[in-house]
Amino acid sequence: MAPMEPGHAQIDLLAARALLEWQMELGADEPILDAPLNRYDVAAEAPKPAADAAPVVPLEAEAVDPVAVARAAAEAAGDLETLAEVQSAYDHCELKKGARNFVFADGNPSARVLILGEAPGRDEDLEGRPFVGRAGQLLDRMFAAIGLARTAHHANEALYITNVMPWRPPQNRDPEPAEIAMMLPFVMRHIELVNPDMIVLMGNTSCAAALGKRGILRLRGNWSEAFGKPAMPMTHPAYLLRNPAAKREAWADLLEIKARLGELS
Numbered sequence: 001m002a003p004m005e006p007g008h009a010q011i012d013l014l015a016a017r018a019l020l021e022w023q024m025e026l027g028a029d030e031p032i033l034d035a036p037l038n039r040y041d042v043a044a045e046a047p048k049p050a051a052d053a054a055p056v057v058p059l060e061a062e063a064v065d066p067v068a069v070a071r072a073a074a075e076a077a078g079d080l081e082t083l084a085e086v087q088s089a090y091d092h093c094e095l096k097k098g099a100r101n102f103v104f105a106d107g108n109p110s111a112r113v114l115i116l117g118e119a120p121g122r123d124e125d126l127e128g129r130p131f132v133g134r135a136g137q138l139l140d141r142m143f144a145a146i147g148l149a150r151t152a153h154h155a156n157e158a159l160y161i162t163n164v165m166p167w168r169p170p171q172n173r174d175p176e177p178a179e180i181a182m183m184l185p186f187v188m189r190h191i192e193l194v195n196p197d198m199i200v201l202m203g204n205t206s207c208a209a210a211l212g213k214r215g216i217l218r219l220r221g222n223w224s225e226a227f228g229k230p231a232m233p234m235t236h237p238a239y240l241l242r243n244p245a246a247k248r249e250a251w252a253d254l255l256e257i258k259a260r261l262g263e264l265s
């Protein structure tokens with residue numbers, strides 16, 4: 001072995017080989033050159049393919065439109081059971097990966113009133129049913145005050161409850177517009193199959209999905225139309241838990257719903 005320059009530790013052949021292998025394991029794939037090399041120049045000078053060479057066909061990523069996939073699956077579902085099956089099997093929404101459970105609906109499908117909530121929270125994710133946490137308990141009390149319950153057997157007294165999102169978003173963040181767009185075909189088909197007399201839009205995400213707008217404090221209390229049905233936007237019970245003073249307006253909205261039910265029957 002040639003003598004090393006002063007200051008360099010002498011290493012034997014085996015140690016040198018081990019070092020080299022170690023560097024290769026770390027990803028090194030060529031030794032340092034004597035002079036610096038500008039890799040950008042190398043790329044620019046890369047040989048052009050010969051004129052008669054076969055054209056290079058770029059590999060195209062398979063184009064999947066998640067909304068179109070959702071629409072096809074939802075429209076093909078002939079009943080609620082099938083809709084739940086195809087929606088829970090839908091794999092294009094990232095929220096599914098972080099959720100414990102798929103939360104489809106609760107209540108009586110023959111109800112005249114359908115409540116469209118936002119997304120499951122922690123309790124709903126654990127239990128697989130919508131509105132079972134504190135906000136859900138308040139929701140039950142609010143509707144009980146106008147004679148409606150998710151456990152009622154008769155359509156006139158019953159509630160049907162579902163959400164825009166069937167999977168809990170991480171840290172209960174708001175669902176993103178793309179996530180809402182993917183779920184919209186399922187929501188539309190869900191409402192078509194239940195065919196309620198009216199819809200209650202609980203909070204901003206529901207208004208964004210059903211009306212294409214947010215601003216629940218402006219929208220609440222005013223009848224609108226969503227999915228071909230009369231729709232009443234209301235402040236979410238989670239908001240009412242944080243802002244008890246807003247319960248007065250929520251009560252007015254509930255009375256509005258009761259009156260409209262009377263008119264429609």
Ligand code: URA
Binds near residue numbers: 118131132
């Ligand atoms: N909030 C919602 O909007 N939906 C639920 O299911 C629970 C809390």
